[in-house]
Amino acid sequence: NQLWVEDGDNSLDVIFSLGPNETNISNSVIIINGDWQMPCSSPISEGNNYKSTCNLDNGVPYGAYNIELQCSNSTNQTVSKMFNNTFTVYKLSLTSTSVPTSVYSGDLLGTMVKFEKNGEVIKVSDNPKPEFSSYLGNNVMMTYQPISIGDEINITSGVPSIAPGSYNLKIIGKYGNHEKQLILPNFITVKSPISFNLISPVTTQKISGEGKISISFSAKYKGEIINDISSSNIDVDILNSDGDRVTSLVCDDPIFDASRGVYTTDVLIPELSYGEYYLKVGLTYNGDSITADRYVEIQFVIPFEGSIVDPKGHSIMTNIDVKNDNLGLIRTTTDSNGEFSTSLIPGTYDMTFDFPGMSANLYGVNISSPVENPIKYDEFTPNVDIPGLHTAKLVVFECALPFSKVVLNIPYDDSKVIDEQKIEVYTCHNWNFGRRACAGEWERIPDPKIDMVRNIVTVNMTHLSAFAIGERKSLYFSVDFPTDSFYMGEMFNVKGKVVDESGNPVKDVEISYWFDSESPETSKTDEGGFFTANLEAPKKEGGTVLHLRAEKEPFIPSEISQVLNVYKKSEITVTVPDTFAVEFNKPISLNATIKNTGQTNLSTVEISIDGLKSSWYVIYPSII
Secondary structure, rough: EEEEOOOOEEEEEEEEOOOOOOOOEEEEEEEEOOEEOOOOEEEEOOOOOEEEEEEEEOOOOOOEEEEEEEEEEOOOEEEEEEEEEEEEEEEEEEEEEEEEOOOOOOOEEEEEEEEOOOOOOOOOOOOOOEEEEEEEEEEEEEEEOEEEEEEEEEEEEEEEOOOOOEEEEEEEEEEEEEEEEEEEEEEEEEEEOEEEEEEEEEOEEOOOOOEEEEEEEEEEEEEEEEEOOOHHEEEEEEEEEOOOOOEEEOOOOOOEEOOOOOEEEEEOOOOOEEEEEEEEEEEEOOEEEOOOOEEEEEEEEEEEEEEOOOOOOOOOOEEEEEOOOEEEEEEOOOOOOOEEEEEEEOOOEEEEEEEEOOOOEEEEEEEOHHHHHEEEEEEEEEOHHHHOOOOOOEEEEOOOOOOOOOEEEOOOOOOHHHHHEEEEEEEOOOEEEOOEEEOOEEEEEOOEEEOOOEEEEEEEEOOOEEEEEEOEEOOOEEEEEOOOOEEEOOOOEEEEEOOOOOOOOOOOEHHHHHHOOOOOOEEOOOOOOOOEEEEEEOOOOOEEEEEEEEEEOOEEEEEEEEEEEOOOOOOEEEEOOOOOOOOOOOOOOOOOOEEEOOOOOOOOOOHHHHHOHHHHOOOOOOEE
16 A cells, blocks of 8 residues: 655556446546546456556655546446545655765765655654765765754765766665665866966976976965975876876975965986977875876977088078977077077978078978088179179078978179070089089079069079079180081091180080081080091082081080082092013003092093003003
8 A cells, every 4th residue: 555656657557347247338547636636547458357557757746545436338327436545655855955066086075965755854763764875976985874963864975086077966865665866967076185286387398418497386285285295295207299108207305485385396307319298297195196287398409500601700690490380480590600509309390591692491301310500601702703604693502401492592683694584593512612612513403583673583402502693605616627628438627616705715615516417426625625526528429517516514505517518539540560571572461450449430431641652552442
């Protein structure tokens, strides 16, 4: 006769029977508590009985219930029967009357609740005795013996050592075999008993080699300032950029400033590999531990420093910008001695150098280790032109750091240029910085970008050295042709001289010479600019053109042509004995061989002998 409504779904099955002759009966079940009716399903037949299921949700009032059965037959005759005080519904209620909203991890949590059965207060002295269990989130709390205080019960639970945050509070009250839950969502804020705030440093600490870092912090225990911290309470670790511990450190005993409630201590940082690290600082006090609210960023940096001076030691004012995605933009400037200094972590950077006479943008500069004096720069106008070039400007930029490409923007003085459309840029890979001289060859840079409005030349390069801007000089020929007519295949020499615009001989000029439709041959000029071309006349009769070309960078090449006439050679060779004897008045025969050794075809050859009277000999045949 007792029905307990628990948390969750509850139901009641009512089973009844009718007389043996009562068929075709429709019936219903009504469960009544005062004016409240419990909803029930229509009865269904189960053999000789009928069953109706009634829903008992948490809204069901507690107390005694009557059951009324109503039956109707096919002639609408209705019979009802009331069964009084059939059963009693019992319900537990658990409500909070006083619950703190915050608690320290590891502390005790005291809550006041009201525990009732059908509106009657349950006390810890009742039989059966009430029992309680408490939870913070999914964490079980140790619950101590509850105490009745008036109509309320005080429940004390131990808060486990859990992470700070907001938690659901769940209390389960048990009475005999029945229980009731009380859930307060996100009601309790668990706090660490220790508050530990890192005050300084707030900026990234840059270290080159071994060094010290001064740390300031404040600490409280359960809201009260701690004034007895020693170095044994402080834990310091160095983490790498992946968050892995590299090593643990020892700090000095901290000095406490009572007026500010702030501690200060020094930490010795050992020398580590270049790169980014983090200083993790923790505090242990009264068995509780906490890590500072933030890390100190440390960079073991690579010195990027040196001096920028010309070969005579004069300082060069230079603005330097260094940037990458991690560090952002770093700017530095040379001082009065040409010296600059900053520090970088390993990585790839883009750098801009603004020199007095040009700007350079280096991309993909790799920084992995220190390089002493990585930058050299010089700018001057040569007293003597570079051979082959009217030089308007010469700059030298050398970098000891590896890079992927460089863009140079070089201003020029247009008053030193005759025709800006003919400006060329040349580079020397083997530049002697101290002597201000090219120890190798000047090579032309193809397709420089010339801004004739702003007077700036822009070139894209993958290397650095000396760069010269100017107009190319021309080469001039003087050639001595021995004649303009030659036999086919005849060997002959052409001599000449190559000079520049000022008439100065130019050595090592490559002279190419060739006849039409033939491959060229080459020779070079000597110290005096002289050359000799050894040629063979074409083996084809008629007019032909001999081409000669003089070429040497950075001069503008020069070419001349000469029309030559080539003829076939006509020649006959006669072979006779050198001497022969003739007896008086006795005829003799003498054989002679005649051969066409020329390049023409002979159709008629007439043979005659000079020095003898025609009456003294007979030639047969006299015409071939």
